[in-house]
Amino acid sequence: MTEHKSYNDRLKISVFTEILIYFIFGTLIIGAVSYVTITNSSARTILDQKEKHASSIFKDLNAYLDQFEGIAYILEYWIENGDNMDVEYEADDETRRKMHELLARKKNLSVMDSTEADIKALSPEDQKLFAEIVFNRVLMHTNHIKTAYDIDYVYVMATDDKFNSGIFLASGNDGSRPRSSKFGDAYTLGTTVTLTDEQVTSLKETLKKTRKVAESEGYADSYETYIDIPGYHVFLGIAYQTSDVKEEIRVETIRSTLRFVVLQMIFAAICLFLIRKNVLKPLKKVQKSVESYDKNKDSNYVVNKLSEISLGNEIGHLADSFSKMVLTVDQYIDEVQKITAEKERISVELGVATKIQKDMLPREFPPFPDRNEFDIFATMNPAKEVGGDFYDFFLVDDDHLALVMADVSGKGVPAALFMVIAKTLIKTRTLAGGTPSEILYDVNNQLCEGNDEEFFVTVWLSIIEISTGKGVAANAGHEHPILRRKNCEFEPVIYKHSSPLGMIEGIKYIEHEFKLDAGDALFEYTDGVTEAENKRHELFGMDNTVKALNKCKEDDPQKQISTVREEINNFVGDADQFDDITMMAFYYKG
Structure with missing residues (x-):
């Protein structure tokens, strides 16, 4: 036996010190968890801000492009003739001169309101001037957007239908980057780049109205579909450095975490003070009183x-x-x-009750040693000391055998008492003569009298003519019997049930006629078999019951029941038995 160590034998440490240690560790853990949580929260917040930022930019640029009535044709013109266009990027002095020149020849021409047909009606020279003028205005607006929104890149890009490459049309610049076709510069008109797989995926998602950010060489690109023109998809795009976003998230996370930890430490200090004053000192008095009682028993x-x-x-x-x-x-x-x-007294009495209940059920097998026409075997295993299940079989006369299988609602002593009454009434009424439906009708009326506790019993009652194998059965809410024809396999016999006994007075019970031939076998049981439950709360079920019966290839009823019981035990394992398990097997020899 392990010796119990007293308080004086153990390491002495005050509760206050323990609480202080817990608070310190708790603060550290909470700080670490908070850092991770706040990091995710900060990332979501900043990315949401970037998303709103992108939406505002796309809305602005989209609205500006839509002001040009013939923009679809103009975009197509830029793609096809970009290399031949004479455009200026960071100024519009030359563009103004071109506008005066064009209006001198086409006085009523409007850059904004000209349709595709209007533009096509111009001479090739004037179409080129028109495209250059619109390009400069769009570019100046993208320059303005980049400056106003402080974004790394804002651009209009076209891709072919197969997304092999991207053609940059208008790329904003605030003067901080040179204008060229090199990566990192503000792209010139017609700059063509090969798209990464991630960019292609993002562009395809954008076509489906789903925005997905694509990362490429330290930048994150976000797109919005603008318009489709023959052979091309035109997108609006923005890009920002991922390192800048990560730095924003890191700074915001550290700032928020520090605020949280400081508040946590202040709260912990206040709590420790109050705990020491209002909890630990009074507990010390209680401790001393308990120690005094332990020593003196006063x-x-x-x-x-x-x-x-x-x-x-x-x-x-x-x-x-x-x-x-x-x-x-x-x-x-x-x-x-x-x-x-x-x-102890109740345990002894329950033991006696268990024995009495077992003695009430037929237990001598074979029960009719002088009868060779059939063989029968049955068992009842209660979930508690006593149960509500019962079986019975007896000769009504020399040529008729009654088989009974029943299950009383509930468990334990109350169910056992009701079981005794039901079993006695069923046997007495059956011996008096009549069909199963007549017998159950009378027994039901008797059980309904004074049944204030509202117990009920499901019953399967069958009377078999031994000489011919003809039988009549009535089922009062009980399980379906399982039948095996000679040289075949067991199968459940499904037919309509009637209501259990003891519920409603005056109920008529349905009969079911059947015929047994030599070599046929019948198996009847209570729901404790099919509803046997393992630790995963899975039920044994009808299918497993039938499989277990078919696993036994012999005509011996006792071996059939033993096989089913063994399969139930293997299925249930260490789980407790929840319900009474009662089985009866009948073999007709003819």
């Missing part, structure tokens, strides 16, 4: 000391409770002894 002294603690919280209740416990400990010991004696 309950009056302990009660007097604990009465000095006049707190109205749990500690005060603890002191009062311990005082009451000390005063009533002897009384509790006496009550425990009485309860133990009573449990």
Whole structure:
């Protein structure tokens, strides 16, 4: 036996110190968890801001492009003739001159309102001027957007239908980058780049109205579909450095985490002060009183000391409770002894009740050694000391055998008492003569009388003519029987049930006729078989019951029941038996 160590033998450490250590570790853990949580939160917040930022930019640029009535044709013109266009990027002086030149020849021409037909009606020279003028205006607006929104890149890009490459049409610049076709510069008109797989995926998702950011060489690109023209998709796009976003997230995370940790430490300090004052000091008094009782067993002294603690919280209740416990400990010991004696008495009586119940059921097998026309075997295993299941079989006369399988609602002693009544009534009424439906009708009416506890019993009753194998069965809400024809396999016999006995007075019960031939076998059972449950709360079920029966290839009813019981045990494993398990197997020899 392991020796119990007293308080004085163990390492002494105050509760306050323990709480302080817990608070320190708790603060560190909370800080670490908060850092991770706040990182995710900051990332979501900043990315949401970037998304709103992108939406605003796309809305602005989209609205500006839509002002040009013939923009679809103009975009197509830029793609096809970009290399031949004479455009200016960061200024519009030359473009103004071109506008004056064009209007001198086409006085009523409007850059904004000209349709595709209007533009096509111009001479090739004027179409080129028109495309250059619109390009400059669009480019100046993208330059303005980049400056206003402080974005790394904002652009209009076209891709072919197969997304082999991207053609940059208008790329904004605030003067901080050179204008060229090199990566990292503000792209010139017609700059063509090969798209990465991630960019292609993002562009395809954009066509489906789903925005997905694509990362490429330190930049994150976001797109929005603008228009489709023959052979091309035109997108609006923005890009920002991923390192800048990560830095924003890191700074915001550190700032928020520090604020949280400081507040946590202030809260912890206040809590420690209050705990020491209002909890630990009164608990120390309780501890000393308990130690005194442990040494001296002087309950009056302990009660007097604990009465000095006049707190109205749990500690005060603890002191009062311990005082009451000390005063009533002897009384509790006496009550425990009485309860133990009573449990032993009940256990003995339940043992007797178990034996009486077993003695009421047929237990001698073979039950009719002088009859060679059939063989029968049955078992009943209650979930508790006594149960509500029962089976019965008896000769009504020399040529008729009655088979009964029943299950009383509930378990334990009440179900067992109701079982005794039901079994007695069924057997007495069956021996008086009549069909199964007539028998169940009368028994049901008798059970309904004075049934204030509203017990009920499901019953399968069959009367078989031994000489011919003809039988009549009535099923009062019980399980379906399982039948095996000669040289075949067991199968459930499904037909309509009637209501259980003891529920509603005056019910008519349906009969079911059947015929057994030599070599046929019948198996009847209670729901404790099909509803046997394992630790995963899976039920044994009808299918497993039938499989278990078919696993036994012999005509011996006892071996059939043993096989089913073994399969149930293997299925259930260490799980507790929830319901009574009762089975009856009948073999007709003819």
